[in-house]
Amino acid sequence: MSDRALTRMGAAALADAMRAGDVSAREVTDAHLDVIAAHDGIAAEGDVWHALPTEQLGPDDVHAFLVVTAARARAQADDVDRRRVAGEKLGPLAGVPLALKDVLTMRGVPTTCGSRMLEGWIPPYDATVTRRLLEADVVVLGKTNMDEFAMGSSTENSAYGPTRNPWDLDRVPGGSSGGSAAAVAAGMAPLAIGTDTGGSIRQPAAFTGIVGAKPTYGTVSRYGLVAFASSLDQAGPFARDVTDTALLQALIQGHDPHDATSDALERDDLLASLRAGVDGMRIGVVEELESAGCEPGVRTVFLEAVATLERLGARIERVSLPHVPFGLPAYYLVAPAEASSNLARFDGVRYGMRVDAPSAEAMNAATRATGFGPEVRRRIMIGTHALSSGYVDAYYLQAARIRTLIARDYVAAFEHVDVLISPTAPTVPFRLGERTDDPLAMYRNDVATVPASLAGIPALSVPAGVTPAEEGSGPLPVGLQVMAPLRADARMYRVAYALEQALSLDPDPATHGGARAVRSVRAGGGAS
Amino acid sequence: MTTPWLDGYELVVGLEVHVELTTQTKMWCGCATTFGDEPNTNVCPVCSGQPGALPVPNRQAVHDATLLGLALGGSISPRCRFHRKNYFYPDLAKNYQISQYDVPLVLDGRLEVEVERDGELVTEVVGIERLHMEEDTGKSLHLGATGRLHGADRSAIDYNRSGVPLLEIVSHPDIRDPETAQAYLRELQAIVRTLGVSDARMEEGSMRCDANVSVRRPGAELGTRCEIKNLNSVRSLGRAIRFEALRQVQVLEDGGAIVMETRHWDEEAGVTRTLRRKETVTDYRYFPDPDLVEMTTTPEAVERVRAELPELPAVTRARLAATGVPRAQAATILAGGMLTLLDDAVAAGAAAPAVANWLAGEVTGHVSAGDATLEGTGLTGAHLAELVAMVDEGALSSTMAKQVLAGVFESAGTKGPRAVAAEGGLEQIGDDAALGAVIDEVVAANADTVAAVRGGNEKAIGALVGQVMRATQGRADPKRTNELLQRAIAAADG
Amino acid sequence: MSSGALSEDEVRHVATLARLALDDAEITALTPQLAAILSYAEQVGEVAADDVEPMTHPLGLIDVYRDDVRTPGLSADDVLAAAPDPQVGRFGVPRIVEEGA
CATH class of the missing domain: 1.10.10.410 (Arc Repressor Mutant, subunit A)
Structure with a gap:
């Protein structure tokens, strides 16, 4: 099997091939490492590969990974192969490579959260998600680039330079989990883990033409996920198809006694009803999100996808969620407020950067001013203000009340419809640098993803189509967001699967003919 | 009512007492709470504030706090939660302390204490505003230029204590003299020890006390208060309140005004000194901790905890008084955790007053004199009953009995009084x-x-x-x- | 809470609370940005929600505890490995000027 084939195969297909003995885990891992070595702008030498310094990154480097644990990944793959030969029963995704967002800890592997603050930090423990992946013999290739401390919608806020979109290397892959999404889209890994606080999985999935899901809050453990906004953060899966995405969520979800906010109820089987179709299902289009700030190209693709669902037998209704327009302002109070407290621990005392000063207080302040980038500082300032005496009720608590109202809107809507849908993002991927000077414009890209985060409901983004090529731009992917009631994650996968099968889009950026699509993919040849 | 030694002013005191719980593990993680271990050996990702770590509350700590709340006559909040108190300090591993804010676990308790006034014991009631749960901080070791480190002054942090369950018990400003404040602290200590929820050792910091002190003309509005910190013993508490009250009266008499501030008690100099002014106090930015969920309880669950309450010191005191034990001795016995010894000795046939006399006298003297602990003496109620019986029989003079008891201590309780007396030839000449x-x-x-x-x-x-x-x-x-x-x-x- | 008029002094105060050493130029640059974000966020005030409970956990979980049982932690070496200034088995910091809470 050629490298090219291996790196465009899905996780389930790779697992089947390995089980059948057609390919070894080591070959699969090496094929993906080859793509990374060729196209990610990384110093592919030694046991641990480090991303090139920003100034050495080229315009064709995807820069999805910050660190690639090559030797460790190969050893893990060899171990899987050995145990398979020995006849051990292995997990469903054993030997499948995966990219881990650099916000989840992995013992012994550097974790930076895309920040200078944590440069060189080696966590002394595994996140629960990491532990579950390793126990399932998933091969962790490395840690992916992200907006600093997951604050951003473009991965441009990484202290280590932006990730580029494999569909168009001059455009952003979305964020904050842009590295994970780009890795999957570019064939550097069939699976990736991201985290989603206000859309940080769904929006990059939409921007890179793949599937990304934010599970119901409490479904996946947050232990070892370096917190941005604790009441919103959820880790979730990325893959190039819905089945793989569901398989990966099934692997990482489950109750964790180390996370007091983790749901103790049994999770639904995400695969059992995957192929049940949408015939007779009631699907609501969220009126407030259908057109709000949507670019015409996005709207066109979205409406075509809605028409497809209708053809599949779904009953489409327009549903109003009256408090949704307040979601974005509420989010930009709740998330920074929690972040201001969560990020207080980065003070130069226990780990990470220290800027010396004559007193502990001055050392803290100098370290934090130096270690945090502009967007993180901005959000810490907003959040500190939102919690300060005299403001906490009008800002943080009022925003938390709006969460309750939005959650009630969803409950009311789900009495009439089975799922709700909207465009995942109001725009196609924008150009690098296009929005970095206007924080509010950047924030507005989260308008459609934030409400589900605030309500805690599950939501995913599935490719809905591709905008036509235009002057100066190749075709770009558009995502459709499916939202389901609390704990009904299986239902959103079912709808997404039906749409995916009906559209049968090719997730390979190369097949759509963009001039700036990642080179190897456009060439369609071997990776190395 | 004016305070006799305050020249026409009335003293008003409220106390904030912190008690570390002696649970097996910390408030949010499975680390040990042992005192005095090597630095940073009882730590994990949670209590050392590692990125990504999360707190999970200790069920036993919540139970113990509830038990103490009920012992203090408080009502248990049916719903409450933890908040984050945000402030930067190197001994605070997350730079926020998980505490409670608007709704504490326990509200509206009271404590009856006995105070000696003009040679008579008087009962005073001190209201308790709230009891809430929080976590302790790590400890800073300050290393001067002449200390163990070279160069300039530095501090070094040990997180062993970080996250140890801590209760804060806030009294109403009901206290009118230093003796009541001291009695309150002693009574609280006796109660937590009786409940077994804390060893409440002030010298080890497992019980700590801050005093809010103000003075006023009788009937006037409450005066501006100062918070006194670094009170390391019951004795310091009394001395500090007395000093602070006199200082405040002096300021007022000189035409000055009291500034709201935190003051530090200097034990050696016997004075309080300004630590920081309250107006510059940090804005703690309290908000509900999103890592933790609401705690709820039901009247039935509260009653199940209440049923676990042992006999409380006030009840014990009344019982002992009825058996003829002098109140002062009863107080010493309770404070010293010797009630079980007394009850066991009485059960073994001894008269309560005779046993009490030994416990409040020789035994207390022995334990408080040296490094000995009560447990270390190996003394049992049976030993005490035996000792009392030997004296009653005339087999031991009181002088000899003291020697015999010392022998029992020396053997760490492996020998009883009769054995010690026989071996040492200490029996009284009865012939x-x-x-x-x-x-x-x-x-x-x-x-x-x-x-x-x-x-x-x-x-x-x-x-x-x-x-x-x-x-x-x-x-x-x-x-x-x-x-x-x-x-x-x-x-x-x- | 009209923060449209957020002043540089307020921003400086917030920076102190947040323990960020920002110089005057940074304060000046940040002030209009924060004011813009806050005036946008203040839309939340348009919703009458006084009688609505602030959301605490989306699933409404309550009463989650752990048993009082010891579990293995980290060694002093492990926890100090990342310390910028390990000192006598502890985390060294420059002189602490302020008093604790």
Whole structure:
């Protein structure tokens, strides 16, 4: 099997091939490492590969990974192969490579959260998600680039330079989990883990033409996920198809006694009803999100996808969620407020950067001013203000009340419809640098993803189509967001699967003919 | 009502007491709470504030806090939660402390304390505003230029104590004199020890106290208060309140105004000093901790905890008073955690007042004198009953009994009083014939003194008793010796 | 809470609370950005929600505890490995000027 084939195969297909003995885990891992070595702008030498310094990154480097644990990944793959030969029963995704967002800890592997603050930090423990992946013999290739401390919608806020979109290397892959999404889209890994606080999985999935899901809050453990906004953060899966995405969520979800906010109820089987179709299902289009700030190209693709669902037998209704327009302002109070407290621990005392000063207080302040980038500082300032005496009720608590109202809107809507849908993002991927000077414009890209985060409901983004090529731009992917009631994650996968099968889009950026699509993919040849 | 020593002013005091719970593990993680271990050995990702780590509350700590709340007559909040108190300090691993804010676990308690006033014990009631749960901080070791580190002044942090369950008990400003404040602290200490929820050792910091002190003209609005910190013993509390009250009166009398501030008690100098002004105090930015969920309880669950309450010190005191134990001794016994010994000794047949006398006297003296702990003495109620019985039987003089008890301590409780007495030959000479022989010798050898006694100087007989005691190495019963001496002198006369 | 008029002094105060050493130029640059974000966020005030409970957990979980049982932690070496200034088995910091809470 050629490298090219291996790196465009899905996780389930790779697992089947390995089980059948057609390919070894080591070959699969090496094929993906080859793509990374060729196209990610990384110093592919030694046991641990480090991303090139920003100034050495080229315009064709995807820069999805910050660190690639090559030797460790190969050893893990060899171990899987050995145990398979020995006849051990292995997990469903054993030997499948995966990219881990650099916000989840992995013992012994550097974790930076895309920040200078944590440069060189080696966590002394595994996140629960990491532990579950390793126990399932998933091969962790490395840690992916992200907006600093997951604050951003473009991965441009990484202290280590932006990730580029494999569909168009001059455009952003979305964020904050842009590295994970780009890795999957570019064939550097069939699976990736991201985290989603206000859309940080769904929006990059939409921007890179793949599937990304934010599970119901409490479904996946947050232990070892370096917190941005604790009441919103959820880790979730990325893959190039819905089945793989569901398989990966099934692997990482489950109750964790180390996370007091983790749901103790049994999770639904995400695969059992995957192929049940949408015939007779009631699907609501969220009126407030259908057109709000949507670019015409996005709207066109979205409406075509809605028409497809209708053809599949779904009953489409327009549903109003009256408090949704307040979601974005509420989010930009709740998330920074929690972040201001969560990020207080980065003070130069226990780990990470220290800027010396004559007193502990001055050392803290100098370290934090130096270690945090502009967007993180901005959000810490907003959040500190939102919690300060005299403001906490009008800002943080009022925003938390709006969460309750939005959650009630969803409950009311789900009495009439089975799922709700909207465009995942109001725009196609924008150009690098296009929005970095206007924080509010950047924030507005989260308008459609934030409400589900605030309500805690599950939501995913599935490719809905591709905008036509235009002057100066190749075709770009558009995502459709499916939202389901609390704990009904299986239902959103079912709808997404039906749409995916009906559209049968090719997730390979190369097949759509963009001039700036990642080179190897456009060439369609071997990776190395 | 004015405070007699405050020159027309009334003293107003409220106390904030922190108690570390002696649970097996910390508030949010499975690390040990042991005091005095090597630095940073009882730590994990949670209590050392590692990125990504999350707190999970200790069920036992919530139970213990509830138990104490009920012992203090408080009501348990049916719903409450934890908040984050945000402030930067190197000993605070996350730079926020998980605490409670608007709704504490316990509201509206009260504590009745006994205070000696003009030689009489008076009962005072101190209201308790709230009891809430929080976590302790790590400890800073300050290393000066002359300390263990080179160069400039530095501090170094040990997170072993970080995350140890901590209760804060806030009284109403109901206290009007230092003695009541001290009695309140002692009573609280006795209660938490009785409940077994904390060892409440002020010297180890497992019980800490801050005092809010103000003065006012009787009937006037509450005066501006100062918070006094660094009160490391019950004695410091009394001294500090007294100093601070006098200082405040002096300021007012000089035409000044009290500034709201935190003051530090300097134990050696015996003064309070400004630590920081309240107006510059940090804005703690309290908000509900999103890592933790709401805690709820039901009246039924509260009653199940209440049913676990042991006899509380006030009840014990009344019971002991009824059996004839003096109140002061009862207080010492309770504060010293010796009630079980007393009850066991009484169950083994001894009279409560006799046992109490030993516990409040010799035993307390022994434990408080040296490094000994009560547990370390190995003393049991059976030992005490045996000791009392030997004295009652006349087998031991009180002097000898003290020696016997010391022997029991020395053996760490492996030998009982009878064994110690037998081995050391310490039993009282109960045999009149044996004692008579010694007395005859003393009478014969001290003709002058005998003559003096006979001549009407009755006090002179004391010297003779002393001679007998010396000759018997203290094993003679002084009373019986006296009787036999008089009889011998009278006989010699005839 | 009209923060449209957020002043540089307020921003400086917030920076102190947040323990960020920002110089005057940074304060000046940040002030209009924060004011813009806050005036946008203040839309939340348009919703009458006084009688609505602030959301605490989306699933409404309550009463989650752990048993009081010891679990293995980290060694002093592990926890100090990342310390910028390990000192006598502890985390060294420059002189602490302020008093604790």
